[in-house]
Amino acid sequence: MARRANPKDLVVAAAVLLVGRRRPKSQPERLERVVPAGEPGRGSELVVLALLLAATVCAIGFIVVYAVDRIPRQTQFLGLSLGLALLFVAAALIVTAKRLIVTEELVDDYPATEHPEEQQLVTQIVDESGSRITRKRLLTLGAAAAGGSLGAAFLVPLASLGPVVHTGVLYDSPWRRGRRLVDENDRPWRAADIEQRDFYTAFPEGADKETLGSPLIVVRLDPSSLHLPAENANYDANGIVAYSKICTHAGCAISLYRAPLFPPDAPPPAFVCPCHYSTFDPATGGTVTFGPAGRKLPMLPLMVDRRGYLRAAGNFDGPVGPSWWGVRLRGAH
Amino acid sequence: MRRVCIVVLLALVAVPAAAASPGSGLVHRGKALYGQYCLACHGANGSGVAKTSVQRIGGGPLRRQSRQQGYAPPLRGVGALAADFYLRTGYMPLEHTGMQPRRSRVLLDDGQIAALTAYVASLAPGPAVPHPHPERGSISQGLHLFTDHCAGCHQVVAEGGYVTGAVPPPLENATPTQIAEAVRIGPYVMPRFSKKAISDAQLDSIVAYVGYAKHPDDNGGWAIGHLGPVPEGLVAWLIGAAALVALCVVIGRRMHGGETG
Numbered sequence: 097m098a099r100r101a102n103p104k105d106l107v108v109a110a111a112v113l114l115v116g117r118r119r120p121k122s123q124p125e126r127l128e129r130v131v132p133a134g135e136p137g138r139g140s141e142l143v144v145l146a147l148l149l150a151a152t153v154c155a156i157g158f159i160v161v162y163a164v165d166r167i168p169r170q171t172q173f174l175g176l177s178l179g180l181a182l183l184f185v186a187a188a189l190i191v192t193a194k195r196l197i198v199t200e201e202l203v204d205d206y207p208a209t210e211h212p213e214e215q216q217l218v219t220q221i222v223d224e225s226g227s228r229i230t231r232k233r234l235l236t237l238g239a240a241a242a243g244g245s246l247g248a249a250f251l252v253p254l255a256s257l258g259p260v261v262h263t264g265v266l267y268d269s270p271w272r273r274g275r276r277l278v279d280e281n282d283r284p285w286r287a288a289d290i291e292q293r294d295f296y297t298a299f300p301e302g303a304d305k306e307t308l309g310s311p312l313i314v315v316r317l318d319p320s321s322l323h324l325p326a327e328n329a330n331y332d333a334n335g336i337v338a339y340s341k342i343c344t345h346a347g348c349a350i351s352l353y354r355a356p357l358f359p360p361d362a363p364p365p366a367f368v369c370p371c372h373y374s375t376f377d378p379a380t381g382g383t384v385t386f387g388p389a390g391r392k393l394p395m396l397p398l399m400v401d402r403r404g405y406l407r408a409a410g411n412f413d414g415p416v417g418p419s420w421w422g423v424r425l426r427g428a429h
Numbered sequence: 430m431r432r433v434c435i436v437v438l439l440a441l442v443a444v445p446a447a448a449a450s451p452g453s454g455l456v457h458r459g460k461a462l463y464g465q466y467c468l469a470c471h472g473a474n475g476s477g478v479a480k481t482s483v484q485r486i487g488g489g490p491l492r493r494q495s496r497q498q499g500y501a502p503p504l505r506g507v508g509a510l511a512a513d514f515y516l517r518t519g520y521m522p523l524e525h526t527g528m529q530p531r532r533s534r535v536l537l538d539d540g541q542i543a544a545l546t547a548y549v550a551s552l553a554p555g556p557a558v559p560h561p562h563p564e565r566g567s568i569s570q571g572l573h574l575f576t577d578h579c580a581g582c583h584q585v586v587a588e589g590g591y592v593t594g595a596v597p598p599p600l601e602n603a604t605p606t607q608i609a610e611a612v613r614i615g616p617y618v619m620p621r622f623s624k625k626a627i628s629d630a631q632l633d634s635i636v637a638y639v640g641y642a643k644h645p646d647d648n649g650g651w652a653i654g655h656l657g658p659v660p661e662g663l664v665a666w667l668i669g670a671a672a673l674v675a676l677c678v679v680i681g682r683r684m685h686g687g688e689t690g
Contacts, residue, residue: 289625291621291623291625291626293615293620293621294620294621294622294623294626295620297577351580351581351582352581352582352592353581353620354592354593354594354595354618355615355618355619355620355621356617356618357502357614357615357616357617357618357619357621358501358502360479360480360500361480361500361501361502361526361527362529362594362595362617362618363593363594363595363618366593366594368592368593370581370582370590373591373592373593375593386593387593
């Protein structure tokens, strides 16, 4: 049975590790110094340590700002903390190079061939260049802390690539069966307001308009021109169809509606996203007919109540918004 | 002024003709022009020609058909509004069917346009040529409405853009009347906006805004076509990249100079 470590012993061990100075290694006598011996630069060492500590603090600050997610001007603070962390690391490297490494300028020709003894010499030079450093372990620890936390700061934003395990949250939207469609001034849309060849933006009554799942693009098509797939059958209300206004490619608002005046002579009706020209067919359930979008536009089932107001008959038939990898994995709906 | 003179002149010519016969002389003249320029596609008396009923004439295995009857929507009930718009912008007569009508050289003179417009208006009751009053509109409300309804395709300062399969035109040459007409017609694949969607008062504001967008206020600097932050960023990056390259060259020269000198 191993004895359980005493907490006090652990603290003492950590203190010794951090503060204790390593005994100078006994130099082999046979080798002559190549690099002139330099004086220990304790001041510079402290400066480097302070800079590495500052870099660590800044990198941790980045993680904190990212995780808290409620700080005003978050983007600016994220940039500031990451930028300062990189600056401090760069400064620490510069100070190390200028003040801690013993330097000597020598002029020599390039050797014609490699020589093993010269390679050995290089190893020796590197070894001896660190002779001013007395707290090597502490410096290594400081550099490791700065490097590790900076690496973590680069990796942490991967969490923004979207939920991988709980994808149910992607289907959340304010739309429920019976919720009325309103315009941006909260006036409810009547089915009679929706005319052919015009397009309308609608929001859920009493819900946050800024939520990704809120805005709709609503159009009226000739019922005879509708070719909705089986799973979207009866999603329309007498030819009125509603889709999420958020493009499934990059999340732009779909603001272009192609509405032919004389169908035999012009391209068919389509929703077009102004960002990358993803084009969706409103007559076939929002299928992609052109452009980089990977999924069809989510369709919202509609119904008309007795007073003629447009109401949702349920939630969207797929996840709203741009395709993060979590959505892509589930495939098209 | 010239146009007013011609209209007055035509009215003077037309009034005695109208007194002489139930259909005015202007309409008769319009009917003759219709037969010359429009009949092949729009059919007799503006009844329209469906695509399926098009008869190919004059073709052969070794000879491209020189003339082909086209197909076009009926003109009954479109009113003076649509005729005035399509003829004064040069959208019609169209070179051949199946292409997007574009602003081009106006083929007919003002008198011929007035006659054709009168003839199309006489086919069936339809909307008259609108008379927008941009001076009554508000530019700020116009910007808001334009952003909601128009800017997706025409771009926020009405410089035009692209939609898959068609080209929304720039509005720099559109007159207030043409803007008002286009909003009510929805030419080619443009949506159509009824008075319920955009009232005449709101239309005045939109027209006022488009008039403003032709010559927007500049607060100095390089406007880059007033196309917004994306081209501005592009230009800034290009200039920034060039400056960085120049800096690298300078540093490289100095280091090189230090070594040799």
